Amino acid sequence: MIKEKWLAGIDIGGTTIKLAFLTESGELKTKWEIPTDANQGGLKVVKDIGETIREKLLDLNKEADILQAIGVGAPGFLEMETGFVYEAINLGWKDFALKDELEHELGVPTAIDNDANLAALGERWLGAGDGAKDVLFITLGTGVGGGVIANEKILHGANGMAGELGHITVIPENGKQCNCGKTGCLETVSSATGIVQLAMEMIPDYPSSTLAPLMNENKITARDVLVFAGEGDEGAKAVVAKSMFYLGFVVANLANTLNPSRIVIGGGVSKGGQTLLDPLIETYTKFVLKRVGEAADIKIAELGNDAGVVGAAWIALAAKRQA
């Protein structure tokens, strides 16, 4: 009997840590969560991860040596090669050797990367990326993030900032203020927050929209906009069209640069599905080079909240091979 080999994928968030065991061929065996305890500058998180993994293996009647490697998604500014966290503002960490500490705790090779990159790798491995060599992944949530996969590898760039697609400028003049300090970023119009802001600006022109009464109560959500747009509400449709115009402009320009074979839209907003895709593809088709457009189709992400732990398991495989 061939001995099973497992990988652990771990996604450290501000409030919860998501964990999963996968086989090396990508079968998800189990997944679970524990609360994030950000104390001790990161050391408590490392101990908690070690403890919950050992417990879970015991629960499942597995020997500790079934675990071959772990991959971890961490927030903040990271150095992927060394697994060093320069700063994770949400967690209050600074200069923390996450990879080394986890290798010490669990005794297996460990890799780290940021959450948007891992979601991109996860979708490529087991989701909408379908194993394509070149994938452009954009995540639309509270903010807008991304991951660029070229030749099966995530681009990290000179200081780990590659894929910061939310801060591509789409409105060069008189754009709205972005959290990054600039104005007119993609994030200000295509994130959940951006969609709500667009609705607040545009719905006054659509007094019969179902969104109008919600707006007067300051209660519009991105989900409302997408649901009503899907039901044919003209005002909501106009808001979605405008938001997706900017996204399509960016996606086409990045496709002309990167020539991906698959473009994947993830994050909470992507639950809008075809309601998002139709206007997005319309703008994309207008701005993309014909031969580039022929190579790449656009799909909605498939793994939802699991994308991060799946991508983390994928980089665990790479860590194992390097070890």
Next chain:
Amino acid sequence: MIKEKWLAGIDIGGTTIKLAFLTESGELKTKWEIPTDANQGGLKVVKDIGETIREKLLDLNKEADILQAIGVGAPGFLEMETGFVYEAINLGWKDFALKDELEHELGVPTAIDNDANLAALGERWLGAGDGAKDVLFITLGTGVGGGVIANEKILHGANGMAGELGHITVIPENGKQCNCGKTGCLETVSSATGIVQLAMEMIPDYPSSTLAPLMNENKITARDVLVFAGEGDEGAKAVVAKSMFYLGFVVANLANTLNPSRIVIGGGVSKGGQTLLDPLIETYTKFVLKRVGEAADIKIAELGNDAGVVGAAWIALAAKRQA
């Protein structure tokens, strides 16, 4: 005595073929040109290249076996892995196995890539790229081209179209017609042709500009615009500022995506030097994320017309290692 090892870099253009011998450590030994004879669907070019290389080695009193590998820049749609030219419209080639034919002719490993990519690799190796791992290269000539180097490798993308930076849209609505069939591409405002078009539109607002009389005779060149802008002509400066605004917008957005450590501007227009760089850097700084901008500086290309043959010699090295 260690035997010398040379590489040949070859740049096939519509009217001339540029050739050079370089050592493996990047010393340019000699360079020369022959006319392009595009007949026989590519076979004549292959024979001419073989002949001129053998003759040149004889002239230099070198044994044929000093030549380790050759790299070739070819126009048109290529498949880099196989060295197959699907179509080279300028040369009238279709479905031509350029790499195989050259390997047969010269008996050494051969690699091919497109000219903008080779210029990027050339500048990275011996020019303004300074050996940086991640380089964004943009060439401003009659058109606008580019090459994206990530982790020391050119990105080719799904069907060899990566780096088509000239067809990134910068004017989403009512932009000028581009040769590619779209409108508002970077090429329509930042190429030599684009700069002249901008001047024709803008100079009527600057009747005292030195460009005004030239415009009336339909004799403005991009070089005039750059020279007069460098001399302080307000109209010419406004034209350059507008052209470089669009380029800075694109460069910053690509930097936010790719996080390069070096951005290189090449091509004939780049001879404008500081006159281009000043307004370019101003816009770039406005639109780039702070941490991304800290990683990347912008430089003018250094190798001029040699960038192609130098980059070709660089991919020859890779071909030799693979053989």
